Amino acid sequence: MARKYIDCREFPSEMHCTVAISADSDxxxxxxxxxxxxxxxxxxxxxxxxxxxxxxxxxxxPPVATPRAG
Known part of the structure; x- marks a missing residue:
């Protein structure tokens, strides 16, 4: 089972969210x-x-460094 993640830092927002979430299942x-x-x-x-x-x-x-915005 491969680890997966989603990273709010990829999507600029007014609140400048820096949360990244990871888990072992979709x-x-x-x-x-x-x-x-x-x-x-x-x-x-x-x-x-x-x-x-x-x-x-x-x-x-998730990467330690902030990813580029999508």
Missing amino acids: SELLEAAVQHAVSVHHHADSPELRGQLSQLFHDGT
């Missing part, structure tokens, strides 16, 4: 990412949000 990562998007970024939990977030997953672990 489902666990998706649930954590949705919780973060809803509670911190005030997105609505929807199938569209879940689909968008899952497209942003990367293999491995």
